[in-house]
Amino acid sequence: MPADVPAEESRRTPLSRDRVLRAAVAFADGAGIEALSMRRLAQELGVVPMALYKHVANKEELLDGMVEAVVAGLDPHVSGADWKSAVRRRILGARDALVRHAWAAQVIRSRTSPTPAVLAYLDSVIGMFRAGGFSLDLTHHAMHALGSRVLGLTEELFDAPPSPGPRATATAPVSAPAADPAQTAAREAMALRYPHVTELAGAVAHDRSSVVGGRGCDDRFEFEFALDLLLDGFERLHGQGWTSAPRP
Amino acid sequence: MPADVPAEESRRTPLSRDRVLRAAVAFADGAGIEALSMRRLAQELGVVPMALYKHVANKEELLDGMVEAVVAGLDPHVSGADWKSAVRRRILGARDALVRHAWAAQVIRSRTSPTPAVLAYLDSVIGMFRAGGFSLDLTHHAMHALGSRVLGLTEELFDAPPSPGPRATATAPVSAPAADPAQTAAREAMALRYPHVTELAGAVAHDRSSVVGGRGCDDRFEFEFALDLLLDGFERLHGQGWTSAPRP
């Protein structure tokens, strides 16, 4: 049940593009993006499927509209400071919004061209670099280097670290050694085939087992680590008067 | 028609998991991943749809197998050098493979847990950092910072830079000013709403219009720019004896 679409509203007020989009966002928040279909969304709104097509041309446009709704809701203006902390705060703010809408990262990546709200967002970030004295050249490449991270998307390869057997680390606490001999064998086979991965995973598990509920990695820390590495790099290049093409 | 599955083979030799996977890769290379369905793949192999389920449990496993096939084909061993150029070459090699299989990036991102070939690849990269004297701690965060870029995935937000109207920049050469008044109006409206984006796009178009066929950005350059910024950052932190947690 979508949180911000009261039950009475679902049947009484007439459909509108805005109401369709809000319902789609709420539905994806709750049920996941893979469960969102035109037919299910119509059902959620107490409406025949074809009624949606009055307000969105097709599913692609629905997804565009959902992205638009999330991005348009980002922090309106970050108060002036140096370019670095302005960009930093803006990107971390975007990340917070994407964390609230777990489906958004995937949908944003599936879009092929930017919507108005995304363009406005990018415009503001570019403006921050320019206000900090960055050349067009360096700003251009800095934006590329940030990539989708500029919108707070995480670039992690996998959601979870690898586990020796299926569900193995999820069912047994890290501190307790596995009693199941089959699981132990799988763990040993893994250690043989992927020694460096195993060593790393072991060190991470050990480090974080002291923290309450602290298995896996700290997504926020990793995001900031990478972001700061890039921002520091930009700052250094800017200070050196870096140019992409030393003219011949 | 898939290139590396000769026509005679499609009907004569019996199905095998390997043949299914190779056909799927070839089909996705040619027709795109969105066109790949169990039914179409079966048709391509001259086989009834259900025959595929003898060799892959379901479509998810088919996609896993396709990723496996591509990643397993990566450069077997990069000759020893310093950690930095070893990692650099390995990642750029992976990128080359992903450029050849346009569908792979999207499919890799859709997987939730790493397959054996991916684990082996990650293991080798981790091993390179460790051989370079990196601590487990720094190696861990460096791998996170690389994210999916470690496999050569590009992190760009959009494939193409924004254009004022639909297909506007695609149909008209950048050097020739638009004659269509509606297009000119759209361009001006865009310049007003997104001044920084417009300025940047203009500078990029101007810079690259001298190159033959050179519209848009140089993906390879941008990838290396971001990669080197990260590797330089790792090197600097390593040299400083960086640690994530200054113990209390």
Next chain:
DNA sequence: ACCTGAACACCGTTCAAGT
């Protein structure tokens, strides 16, 4: 035991028939 046609429970979207 193996293979496979038909069927099931879905999709997004078109279209023509109803009001």
Next chain:
DNA sequence: ACCTGAACACCGTTCAAGT
């Protein structure tokens, strides 16, 4: 003119009937 039921052309996968 607007709305909508049925239909179309697909999916991935189950299952029971055929060999």
